[in-house]
Amino acid sequence: xxxxxxxxxxxxxxxxxxxxxxxxxxxxxxxxxxxxxxxxxxxxxxxxxxxxxxxxxxxxxxxxxxxxxxxxxxxxxxxxxxxxxxxxxxxxxxxxxxxxxxxxxxxxxxxxxxxxxxxxxxxxxxxxxxxxxxxxxxxxxxxxxxxxxxxxxxxxxxxxxxxxxxxxxxxxxxxxxxxxxxxxxxxxxxxxxxxxxxxxxxxxxxxxxxxxxxxxxxxxxxxxxxxxxxxxxxxxxxxxxxxxxxxxxxxxxxxxxxxxxxxxxxxxxxxxxxxxxxxxxxxxxxxxxxxxxxxxxxxxxxxxxxxxxxxxxxxxxxxxxxxxxxxxxxxxxxxxxxxxx
Numbered sequence: 001x002x003x004x005x006x007x008x009x010x011x012x013x014x015x016x017x018x019x020x021x022x023x024x025x026x027x028x029x030x031x032x033x034x035x036x037x038x039x040x041x042x043x044x045x046x047x048x049x050x051x052x053x054x055x056x057x058x059x060x061x062x063x064x065x066x067x068x069x070x071x072x073x074x075x076x077x078x079x080x081x082x083x084x085x086x087x088x089x090x091x092x093x094x095x096x097x098x099x100x101x102x103x104x105x106x107x108x109x110x111x112x113x114x115x116x117x118x119x120x121x122x123x124x125x126x127x128x129x130x131x132x133x134x135x136x137x138x139x140x141x142x143x144x145x146x147x148x149x150x151x152x153x154x155x156x157x158x159x160x161x162x163x164x165x166x167x168x169x170x171x172x173x174x175x176x177x178x179x180x181x182x183x184x185x186x187x188x189x190x191x192x193x194x195x196x197x198x199x200x201x202x203x204x205x206x207x208x209x210x211x212x213x214x215x216x217x218x219x220x221x222x223x224x225x226x227x228x229x230x231x232x233x234x235x236x237x238x239x240x241x242x243x244x245x246x247x248x249x250x251x252x253x254x255x256x257x258x259x260x261x262x263x264x265x266x267x268x269x270x271x272x273x274x275x276x277x278x279x280x281x282x283x284x285x286x287x288x289x290x291x292x293x294x295x296x297x298x299x300x301x302x303x304x305x306x307x308x309x310x311x312x313x314x315x316x317x318x319x320x321x322x323x324x325x326x327x328x329x330x331x332x333x334x335x336x337x338x339x340x341x
Contacts, residue, residue, distance in 0.1 A: 064092040067285065068200050069148015073097045073189060075128070075181055076154030078105035080254035081204065084277035085151055090117035092281070094149065099124045099138065128154050128181040129173040139188045149284075150189045151202045152182035152226075159326045160215035160319030171218060178222035183229065190242065197241035200284055203230040207250040207291050207300045211311045215319040227289070234288045246289040250296040252276045269295050 072089045076082040077098040086096045090113045098106050098113075098121060106123040113121050124141050126134045156177040158170070182203050193199030209223035227246045234244035253266040254273050266272040271279075271293060280292030291297045303311070 062092065064089065064094050064149070064284070067148075068094075068198060069146045069193075069196070071095045071097055071145050071147045072149035072151065073099065073142070073147050073185070074151040074153060075099045075185060077151075078102055078109050080273050081249070081252055081276060081280075082151070082153035083109055084273035085153060085280065087113060087117070087274070088277040088281045089149065089151075090119045093117075093119060095120040095122075097122045097124065097142070097145065097147070099126050100154070101125065101127045128177045129156070131172075131176050131180065132184065135184050135188065138185075142188065146196075147189050147192060148196075148199050149202070150185060150199070151204075152185055153202075153204045154181050155204060157216070157219045160323045162215060163217055166218070174218050174222065178219065179225050182226060186233070190237070193242045194237065194240045199241070200243040200245060201230070201233070202245045202247050202284070203227075205230070205246050205248045207248045207296055207303065208315075209248070210300070210303055211306070211308055211315075213319075214312050214316045215323070216315075231289060243285055244288060245284065247280055247283075247292050248290065248296075248300065249276060249280075249292055250299050269299065271295075 072086070072094045074082050074086040074089070074096060077086045077096075078100040082100075086098060086109070090096050096110075096113055096119060098110055100106055103123075103125045106125060110121040110123050113119065122141075122145070124138055126138055128134070154177055156174055158166070158174070186201055186203075190199075190201065193201075203226045205226040206220065206223040209220050209227060213220035227248065230244045230246035234246075237244065251270045252273055253270050266275070276293050279294070283290050283292055291300050306314075
């Protein structure tokens with residue numbers, strides 16, 4: 001009996017030793033992961049500070065002309081982010097080439113920039129939805145100009161809807177505008193940047209493009225293309241002195257993202273185009289992939305934590321609600337038009 005008890009005691013002692021060993025191993029492993037997370041958080045915080053806050057300290061204003069060149073090309077530059085980005089570059093003394101569809105809007109924006117910022121402007125009328133035929137004329141009109149900054153901003157987004165409800169012609173327009181324009185404008189302007197060994201190409205992607213987006217499938221797929229295209233070219237041409245930046249904003253208060261009646265409402269998370277542009281321009285040359293605006297960086301980090309299936313379920317509900325808002329808005333407008341004053 002005593003021998004049996006001794007055997008049990010011995011077994012319990014050995015098991016206890018094993019448990020203690022496992023506990024120690026798990027403690028060490030847990031400490032390692034906690035330290036790893038702490039270091040990653042610290043590094044992320046330092047990066048956000050370097051990209052978004054240090055450039056905005058009241059120090060000497062950057063000379064973008066000396067850094068990149070005399071002229072900047074901004075596509076889709078008569079409204080929203082494009083217009084605000086062009087104005088912000090002009091405030092740094094950069095001459096602006098405005099490319100957009102409406103001749104009247106181009107003239108008004110150009111006059112406003114020349115009056116307020118005392119820089120030169122040039123306007124080029126082009127409808128990017130029309131495909132490849134427009135680019136030889138754009139290239140001809142850009143000859144002889146030292147373009148140091150290219151902002152591929154032009155974009156188009158329809159209301160949320162199911163893929164089969166979209167017409168084939170509209171699909172081609174979305175691809176031409178959201179993919180073709182940036183690809184071919186980069187092809188036109190990049191050679192002179194490589195020759196001078198300086199320049200920056202900013203391609204506007206979207207923060208939400210990190211996940212698929214049901215009912216906005218084509219638009220967000222195009223924005224994913226922009227991000228991958230930009231990051232690949234950054235790798236190809238960083239040794240040539242040319243910077244590529246993937247700019248990935250979340251919602252900005254512009255006409256393209258306004259699905260409600262009334263004026264565009266801005267807030268901390270949904271800034272005005274002018275506020276967003278000020279922050280985004282300050283990141284030029286400091287980050288090759290950024291939201292351009294620190295609250296959007298926090299939002300993008302949160303998006304990364306959401307499982308893809310949960311994300312798609314959530315945005316499907318949101319996009320359905322947005323579609324109903326747009327349809328109600330259109331019905332109210334039609335009713336006001338039909339009602340005699």
